[in-house]
Structure formats: C-alpha cells, structure tokens
Amino acid sequence: MYQVLARKYRPRNFNELVGQNHVSRALTSALDRGRLHHAYLFTGTRGVGKTTIARILAKCLNCETGITSTPCEVCATCKAVNEGRFIDLIEIDAASRTKVEDTRELLDNVPYAPTQGRFKVYLIDEVHMLSTHSFNALLKTLEEPPAHVKFLFATTDPQKLPITVISRCLQFTLRPLAVDEITDHLSDILNKESIQSEQDAIWQIAESAQGSLRDALSLTDQAIAYGQGAIHHQDVKEMLGLIDRTIIYDLILAIHQNQRERVSQLLLQFRQQALDVSLVLDQFISTLHELAMLQYLPDLSLKYSAEINKKIMTLSQLVSAQDLQLYYQIACKGRADLQLAVTQEQGFEMTVLRLLAFRPLQTNEITISPTVETQQVASKISEQQAVSTEQDIFERNETQTQITAQEIENTTKDSISDLVPEPELTQQAISEQIETATQNHVEQQIVSHSEQIADPSTTLNPQTMIEDTSTVVANSQHQDNLVVEQLNENQIHNKEVQDSDDLSLTSFGTDFSENMQPIQNLAATEDIFFLAPAADVSTPSEQPISKNIPEQLVSENVESHISTQNLSAIVQEQSSDSQQSPQEILKLAPQQLEGEWNVDKWEFWFRNSNLSPAVQELAQHGVMIGQIDGHSTFQISKQYENLLHQTQHALEASLKQQWSNTVFNVQYGEVESITPFHMQNERKVRAFNRATEMLHAEPVIKNLLDAFDGELQNIQLKI
Structure with missing residues (x-):
C-alpha cells in the first residue's frame, strides 16, 4: 500500500x-x-x-x-x-x-x-x-x-x-524551516524516489509551504500526481495558481522607468488571466524584499533558473535602495487596504497607479516648480506676444505712431499706485488687481493707436516703440523674488529695476499684433526636466508656455548682494551656455576642499555629503566662511534660527567627521554674499533656457513650426 x-x-x-x-x-x-x-x-x-x-x-x-x-x-x-x-x-x-x-x-x-x-x-x-x-x-x-x-x-x-x-x-x-532547508530535503527525497523534477518547481513548492515541512511534502505528492509522475515548474504554477515571477520583475521595472503603456498592458494581462490580485501583491512585496536584500547581500544565493537569477541581479542594480523602500511601503499599505476597496482588483490597480504617481526622481532629474512670480511674469510675456504682430498693420497702412516711453511709464505708475494694497489684502488679490490694471492699460493704448491710424492728420514717427509695464509681486516662501527682464533686439540689455515696497516695475519691449488672442498663464504644475543625453520631446496638453522664454531670471535679493565680479562671472557662464548641454550646466564644478571656505566650496561639499535633505535645505540658505579643517563660521539669516537649532548637531558632526580639527560656529544675520540657493536657481533657469534653445534649433521641429506657424507648449525633456 x-x-x-x-x-x-x-x-x-x-x-x-x-x-x-x-x-x-x-x-x-x-x-x-x-x-x-x-x-x-x-x-x-x-x-x-x-x-x-x-x-x-x-x-x-x-x-x-x-x-x-x-x-x-x-x-x-x-x-x-x-x-x-x-x-x-x-x-x-x-x-x-x-x-x-x-x-x-x-x-x-x-x-x-x-x-x-x-x-x-x-x-x-x-x-x-x-x-x-x-x-x-x-x-x-x-x-x-x-x-x-x-x-x-x-x-x-x-x-x-x-x-x-x-x-x-x-x-x-x-x-519555521527555511526555504533552503526544505528545498534540500525535497531534492533528497525525490532522488530516492527516482522522480524527475525541476529546481524552480522544488523551490516554488518550498516557498509555498511557508516553513512547514509537512505542507511541502503534501504539495510534492500533489505535484507528482498533477505532473503524472514528474514535477515541472509550469505544472506547479498552474496547480498552485501562482503567477510567473518574470511578470513581477517586468512590472517593477516598468514602474521604475515610468513606462505607463507597459504597466497598462500588464494590468490588462492580470485581468484577462483572472489572477488572485492578493497573491500578485504578495509576490510583488516579496520580490521587493528580495531585491533590497540583494543590494546589501550581493552574494546571497538564488535558487531560481539562470535566466531568472540574471533578471533579479540586474533589477537590483537598476533600482536604488531608497526607491525600493518607497515601493515596499506603498505596496504594504495597498495590501492592507485591499479589504477596504470595493473589489480587490480595484485596490490592486490603485496601488500600482499610486506607485506610478509617487515615482521618485532619478539621479539625472531635477524638479523646477514655477513660483508665483515667474507664473505672473510669463503671463505678462504671453500677453505681449499676443500683440507682437500689430506692427504689420501699421506698416501696411504706411503709418507709424509715436508714444514716449516716459508717458506710458508714468501712466502705468499712476494706475498701479491706486492698487497699493491694504494690509488685509492677500497676495493673490494683489496679483489679480495688478494683472487686471496692466491688461486694461494695454487695451487703452491699442485703442489710442487705432484712432491715430484712422486720423489722416496724425503725424507718425517711423521708429515706433511701445513699452509696456508688467507688475510682479515679490514675495515667496524662500524669498525667491525673481525679476524677469525681456528686451527687444534694438533695446539695451541693462535696465534698472525699480522697487516700490512689495511691487517691482520692469520694462518689457512689446509690439502689437493683429489678432488679440487670449493667452493662458503658465501651468501651476511642476515641470520635471529629464537631463539624460538621449532625450525625446514630450508636449502634454497642458496650458501653453510662451515661445519667448526669458533669457535671464535673476533674483532681486541676489542682485542687490552680488558683487561686480560675481555678476561678470554669471555673464560669462551664460555666454558659455551655448556650448553646454543642460546637464552640464547643472553639474557643479569640482572643488579642492582645502584652504578658506567660499560659496563654491561650501555648495560642492554639502550637496555631495551624506547630510539629510532637511539639513541640506537649510545649508543652501547660508554660507560658510573661515578655514577648512579649522575655525569655520556658518552665516545664515535670523529667520532660520529655530530650524537650524534642530539640525545644527548633524551639520557639525558631518564636518568634524571629514575634518577632525573643525571648530564650528553659527552666526545669525543678513547674508551679504550670494548663497547656494540663489546659485542653484540661476543654474536651473539657464539649463531650462538652454534646453529650450536646443529644442528650437532642431531642424525637424523648426521646419514644423515654420510650416504650420506653430509653437511649442509646456516644453519638457524626458529620458
């Protein structure tokens, strides 16, 4: 028997x-x-x-x-x-x-x-x-x-x-017994019974037994009967209702590389196969654990086939440790929420979509969030562009108009002076009032010019120059007060920025257009720049961005503190941007960390250190002076005192770990020189402008824009 x-x-x-x-x-x-x-x-x-x-x-x-x-x-x-x-x-x-x-x-x-x-x-x-x-x-x-x-x-x-x-x-x-112990025992028994088996199948049975040797032997009996005297990997998967591990690896890779089409294909495949999504999610979590362990234990033995082992090792090298931790946390949370969803399939798919939505930035990506000021400025530039072709009407009628820049500027100042906000007005209300006033002023000027054209007795100047004034609210969370200047080719590039309490007035060269089409503002969403060399152009259907991207975004606070030498250095950097790629512009120049501290050495050190993101965020708002590996003083604004008290120890410990003779002090007060925060913002703007310039220089895109009189909207560079 x-x-x-x-x-x-x-x-x-x-x-x-x-x-x-x-x-x-x-x-x-x-x-x-x-x-x-x-x-x-x-x-x-x-x-x-x-x-x-x-x-x-x-x-x-x-x-x-x-x-x-x-x-x-x-x-x-x-x-x-x-x-x-x-x-x-x-x-x-x-x-x-x-x-x-x-x-x-x-x-x-x-x-x-x-x-x-x-x-x-x-x-x-x-x-x-x-x-x-x-x-x-x-x-x-x-x-x-x-x-x-x-x-x-x-x-x-x-x-x-x-x-x-x-x-x-x-x-x-x-x-509970380890999978290795159960696998070895099952292999010995199958050899004694002279039963043909595959190593992947044995490993799968041992893993499904969950530490119980009796369960493993019972599953082995079932697999022998199912496979008609042999144990095959495919038979075991069908018998246990398991999924192919390679599908899980493909899903992780597609999520990590943001391949949305591939993810949708895999989700449809799960639906068609009617798989138990709770088991799929369990396998997904187990695979993430396995990948994380392989990163810290590269010599960990794998019992799968050579092909699967190769995939596992490759995937463990592609996904960073912090990304794996984020994926694991989201997947575990989704596993716990499966019972709360209307159906388990719905809960599983929402977990996958959450993994895509909270995809971490890659090492070659940066996030540029347009501030309130830059959005308002871009809106004004878009309005100017909408009227940029009005000059053709004047030329066809062989008439010109002359309005002095001083007259318009005085008129605009008068209209804006009426908009000085009461203390209870919010920033958003101020912005709306300024935008409305500026738009009304431009419309009044157009009506005035039209009347002059219609009047034959009007004497028109051949050199027509229309200057419009745009108002920017200078206030942001990080004191990132950006003053944007757009100059026509015939205008001088150096304009003086006029400050009036919370309002700053900037002159923009503007022409009038034939068709007064309403132009939308910049999208309030974050633009992610993928700065890999091999890039493809993606133009999502978001709100359009003007073709005339500002050539220079310089912080008002930075301009007041930068010395003439620093300004000349920035001009030289901008002039060399035409020879560099965006990623080269963003890359910090290597520094010799010895001698006296300066802003370049300070930024290079803390951005390449092991400091936490919170400490680095504070470090970029100050500068370090003094001697490296000696008496060093960190200068930072008084407003960051409470935050720095919580992270000062970590900053000091990191400095002393690298330079044991460091004597660290903190000095609160106004920072007289440029900070790494302003330098980084300036690099981001230059990188964006360079990316835009390279995109417009592409022959194919240039031909398309010329042929269809089109424009590029919401420019993004992706891997």
Whole structure:
C-alpha cells in the first residue's frame, strides 16, 4: 500500500531531523548526560516537527540499549515506537479529550509502572485545547510526577496555556524551516524516489509551504500526481495558481522607468488571466524584499533558473535602495487596504497607479516648480506676444505712431499706485488687481493707436516703440523674488529695476499684433526636466508656455548682494551656455576642499555629503566662511534660527567627521554674499533656457513650426 511522503520520510532520530538544531542539541546533551526533565513543552507552527521530536525522545528514553541520544532502531522497543504500537507511549489528542473526566482517567493510570519500557511517556498533542478544569486537575501531578513518568506536550498556540503549566515544563520553540532547508530535503527525497523534477518547481513548492515541512511534502505528492509522475515548474504554477515571477520583475521595472503603456498592458494581462490580485501583491512585496536584500547581500544565493537569477541581479542594480523602500511601503499599505476597496482588483490597480504617481526622481532629474512670480511674469510675456504682430498693420497702412516711453511709464505708475494694497489684502488679490490694471492699460493704448491710424492728420514717427509695464509681486516662501527682464533686439540689455515696497516695475519691449488672442498663464504644475543625453520631446496638453522664454531670471535679493565680479562671472557662464548641454550646466564644478571656505566650496561639499535633505535645505540658505579643517563660521539669516537649532548637531558632526580639527560656529544675520540657493536657481533657469534653445534649433521641429506657424507648449525633456 502506498504511504504518503510525509509519513514515509518522517525522521526517526535526531540525525535525520531537518532544522531545529537548537532543540536537537539541547535534548541530545540532556540524554547523554542523564539530566532529564519530567515535562517538555514543544511549541511552533504546523509541520515543523513537534510530534516527531516527542516520539524520537520517547524512543531514546526506552531503547533497550539504554537511555541514549542515538537509538538502535533494531530492538523491539524502537520498532514498536516507529510503527506506533508501543504500549508505554500514550498519545492523547487533547482536541478530542477536553473534559476534566478524561484528564482524571489519565491521571488514575499515572501511578502504575510501565508495562514494557523504561518510562511511561504521555504525549499530549494540541494541549492548549484542554479545558481550564483539566489544567487544574493536571497541575499537581505535573509538578511532582512519579519517577517513571514523562510528560511531552505539543501545541501550536502556547499563549492559551496557563502560566502555571508552562512554568512546570522545559519549553522548546520550534521555528519555521527555511526555504533552503526544505528545498534540500525535497531534492533528497525525490532522488530516492527516482522522480524527475525541476529546481524552480522544488523551490516554488518550498516557498509555498511557508516553513512547514509537512505542507511541502503534501504539495510534492500533489505535484507528482498533477505532473503524472514528474514535477515541472509550469505544472506547479498552474496547480498552485501562482503567477510567473518574470511578470513581477517586468512590472517593477516598468514602474521604475515610468513606462505607463507597459504597466497598462500588464494590468490588462492580470485581468484577462483572472489572477488572485492578493497573491500578485504578495509576490510583488516579496520580490521587493528580495531585491533590497540583494543590494546589501550581493552574494546571497538564488535558487531560481539562470535566466531568472540574471533578471533579479540586474533589477537590483537598476533600482536604488531608497526607491525600493518607497515601493515596499506603498505596496504594504495597498495590501492592507485591499479589504477596504470595493473589489480587490480595484485596490490592486490603485496601488500600482499610486506607485506610478509617487515615482521618485532619478539621479539625472531635477524638479523646477514655477513660483508665483515667474507664473505672473510669463503671463505678462504671453500677453505681449499676443500683440507682437500689430506692427504689420501699421506698416501696411504706411503709418507709424509715436508714444514716449516716459508717458506710458508714468501712466502705468499712476494706475498701479491706486492698487497699493491694504494690509488685509492677500497676495493673490494683489496679483489679480495688478494683472487686471496692466491688461486694461494695454487695451487703452491699442485703442489710442487705432484712432491715430484712422486720423489722416496724425503725424507718425517711423521708429515706433511701445513699452509696456508688467507688475510682479515679490514675495515667496524662500524669498525667491525673481525679476524677469525681456528686451527687444534694438533695446539695451541693462535696465534698472525699480522697487516700490512689495511691487517691482520692469520694462518689457512689446509690439502689437493683429489678432488679440487670449493667452493662458503658465501651468501651476511642476515641470520635471529629464537631463539624460538621449532625450525625446514630450508636449502634454497642458496650458501653453510662451515661445519667448526669458533669457535671464535673476533674483532681486541676489542682485542687490552680488558683487561686480560675481555678476561678470554669471555673464560669462551664460555666454558659455551655448556650448553646454543642460546637464552640464547643472553639474557643479569640482572643488579642492582645502584652504578658506567660499560659496563654491561650501555648495560642492554639502550637496555631495551624506547630510539629510532637511539639513541640506537649510545649508543652501547660508554660507560658510573661515578655514577648512579649522575655525569655520556658518552665516545664515535670523529667520532660520529655530530650524537650524534642530539640525545644527548633524551639520557639525558631518564636518568634524571629514575634518577632525573643525571648530564650528553659527552666526545669525543678513547674508551679504550670494548663497547656494540663489546659485542653484540661476543654474536651473539657464539649463531650462538652454534646453529650450536646443529644442528650437532642431531642424525637424523648426521646419514644423515654420510650416504650420506653430509653437511649442509646456516644453519638457524626458529620458
């Protein structure tokens, strides 16, 4: 008669025991030294060897060769125990004998000597199922049993045992078996049974057993029957309803590389195959854990096929550790929320979409968030562009108009002076009022010019110059007060910025257009610049960005503090932008970190250090002076004092870790020189302008724009 693998290959001595070395070592030592306890408690999940160890211990106690850790396996007692007919080994199923009467009957037989063996062994399985009265009846005998009696308890739920019972026993906690241990054991058994198998299939069975050797052997029996005498990987996947691991790897890679079409294809594939999405998400989380472990333990052995192992290793090198942690956290949160979703499929798909939505920035990406000021300025530039072709009307009618710049400027100042906000007005209200006033002023000027054209007696100047004034609210969270200047080709590039409390006036060269089409403002969303060399152009259907991108974005605060030497250096950098790519513009120049601190050395050091993002955020708003590896003073504005108090220790510790002689001080007050924050903003603007310039210089795009009189909107460069 056929005997299932779990019973046929049950260990019969401690040497055959799989895993549980901590238990076998303790029991072997106790048997060899004769230091035997009268009660043992074995706890652990199902199928890890609780009952098996209890039977081996009973055999060791009653072997005819004496008390030994290596029973002979040939005497009558050993054979009887192996065959389950040893009279002095009393196995009791506590789940079916929970009443106190059953326990009393058991205790009535305790005083009698063993019939055949050396000890009378009571093996009570699932002992936690006994009633409270049964435990109370057992306590006295369990504390002081006769010398010929041994109690062996096994349970999967030790929390339900009274502490009075646990304190009378030696407790051994059996751990779930590792996948490697189960795999090796299954391979040995299949070799003995002469059954053909694939390593991936065995590994999958061992992983599905979740630490239970009995479950693994039962699944092996099922796989042999399903595969008609052989175990194949594909059969095991179909039998267990598992998914192909390569699909999980493809999904992680598609999410990491933001391949939305590939992700949608995989989601449709999951729907068509009607897979259990909870199992898919479990496999997804397990794979993320495996990848994270491989990053810290590159020599970790993998039991998959060579092709799958190669994919795993490649993927672990592509995805950074911080990205894996973010993916793992989102996936675990999605796993917990599956039960809250309308359907599990919906919860799974939303988890995948969340992984895409919160995709971390890559190392070659930067985020440029347009501030309120730049959005308003771009809006004014768009309005100017909308009227940029009005000059053609004047030329066709051979008429010109002349309006002095001073007259318009004075008129605009008068209109803006009426808009000085009361203290209770919000920033948004101020911006709306200024924008409305400026637009009304431009319309009035157009009407005035039209009347002059219609009047034949009007004398027109051939050199027509229209100057419009745009108002920018100079206030932002990081004091990033940007003053934008757009100059026509015939205008001088250097204009003086006029400040009036919270308002700054800037002159823009403007022409009038034939069609007064309304131009939308800049989109308020973040633009992500992908600065990889191989870039493709993406133009999402967002609100349009003007073609006339400002050539220069310089902070008002920076301009007031930058010396003439720094200004000339910036001009030289901007002039060299035409020879550089955007990523080269953004890259910091290497610095020799020795001698005296300056702003370039300070920025290069902290942006390449191991400081946390919070500390780096504060560091960019100040400058370091003094000697490197000596007395160093960090100058920063007074408004950051409370924040710096919380992170000052981390900054000082990082400095002293690299330069042990550092004496660190903090000085609060107005920063007189340019800060790394302003330098970074200036680099971002120059990189954006260079990217825009390169895009407009592309022959294909240039031909398209010329042929269809088009324009590029919402310019983005992506990998």
